[in-house]
Amino acid sequence: MTSRDPRVPDWQALELSKTWADELDLARPSGLWRFLRSIFGQRRQVVVDAGHDLFRAIPKYALQEFHNLPNGNYSSRIARGYITGFDRAMLGSMHRIRQEIAERVTDAKAVLDIGTGGGKLAAAVQSVGVADVWGADVSPYLLKHAATDNPGVSFIQAPAEDLPFTDQRFDAVVVSFLFHEMPPKYVKQALAEAHRVLRPGGCLLIAEPSENQLLPVKLASLLTAKGWRHWYFKSLASRVYEPFVMAWHKQNKPAMFAEAGFELLQHRDEIPINFYSLKKRSTT
Ligand SMILES: C[S@@+](CC[C@H](N)C(=O)[O-])C[C@H]1O[C@@H](n2cnc3c(N)ncnc32)[C@H](O)[C@@H]1O
Incomplete structure (x- = not known):
């Protein structure tokens, strides 16, 4: 701190x-x-x-x-x-991606989880030995649960598009299932904020829903576990109310990340999660 x-x-x-x-x-x-x-x-x-x-x-x-x-x-x-x-x-996929993200930031001293919700990603980051972990969200109810469940993390109420931290405060910013819940204009502001609070060379790791889960499920694929997972996540995605998810899917993410000053190091698209590993460019 x-x-x-x-x-x-x-x-x-x-x-x-x-x-x-x-x-x-x-x-x-x-x-x-x-x-x-x-x-x-x-x-x-x-x-x-x-x-x-x-x-x-x-x-x-x-x-x-x-x-x-x-x-x-x-x-x-x-x-x-x-x-x-x-x-x-999410059938265990959130737990797995949080662990993967946490393991990618073990060398960081200070990490911020934006849209932290119940604080599980922040807690995973803390569990790999990062000393200074923060979680930001807009829901006070979620934050109260997050703080009760994870006393070692500092939780604050702040919108992703207006973070109350000084420039270059963090070595890594992590995001799980936040951007698809924001209108595109605010996603851009949130990326600008993530860029501002990261030190040059710092990393931004993002997990968001995969648009591939919306593709039609082939009948023959239902003979495989992969096909059933696809059917399940497609059904789930079509039933839950997420007013901005289609706008998120339509964004040209590589262009948006580049415009915000990030270098895209890795992109992995699997049902149900799209994962991006980005680095803040030293000069923009
Ligand atoms: C789908 S939940 C994901 C929670 C958590 N990251 C996880 O993976 O379990 C999305 C979270 O984003 C939060 N949220 C929505 N808009 C936000 C904003 N503009 N700034 C910060 N948090 C926001 C919601 O309150 C909610 O906790």
């Missing part, structure tokens, strides 16, 4: 207001009905305590019911369920 770093809130002591998704009584038919209607039916406007500083900082586009979750990432209960449910739904 340096004297110019942002203050890290005491998340565990912080009381967050309950939202309607916390109040759902799933033991009662009416509560269960409301829950199921939210997951399978029409999405609603996310409701948060707009008067509170922590909620004023959230970009409008993030206040949606992503993944059909009741009140999106904005309730203690659903955020907790999401942290475990996401990994289960």
Whole structure:
């Protein structure tokens, strides 16, 4: 930590207001009905305590019911369920990619995980011996769980497109499943911010959903495990609400990364994850 770093809130002591998704009584038919209607039916406007500083900082586009979750990432209960449910739904692939990313940054002293959610990537980075690990996200509910589960990581509320760190603060920036949840204009700003907070030569590692999972599944491929995985992830992707995912898939990523001042070292596209390893160019 340096004297110019942002203050890290005491998340565990912080009381967050309950939202309607916390109040759902799933033991009662009416509560269960409301829950199921939210997951399978029409999405609603996310409701948060707009008067509170922590909620004023959230970009409008993030206040949606992503993944059909009741009140999106904005309730203690659903955020907790999401942290475990996401990994289960991804059949172990998130765990594997987080481990791979962590192992690629073992030499780093300071690493930032943007869009950290429940903090699992930041925790994986810390577990390989990186001393100074930060996680940034916009959802206070996810951050509170992240800080409770991973006390050795510094968690702050900050949008990827406006990071409260000094220039060249980090040796590596890591991102898992964030950019496809942002409108393209803000992805570009977030890349500019990642570039600014990285030291020259520092690395940016990105894992995002693969567009290949949207391709038609060949019937004959269902005789193989690979074919079933493709069918499963295609079905999952077509059912969850992700308003900006198609815009992300359409981006010319190599051009976008180059424009932001990064050199693309490696790209691996496998269902369900697209992985990019990038390096901040010394001069842009
Ligand atoms: C799909 S989750 C991924 C969470 C985590 N990285 C993981 O792999 O488990 C996307 C996360 O991005 C966060 N997020 C969305 N827009 C953001 C933004 N502009 N800045 C920072 N975080 C954002 C959400 O709150 C959510 O926690």
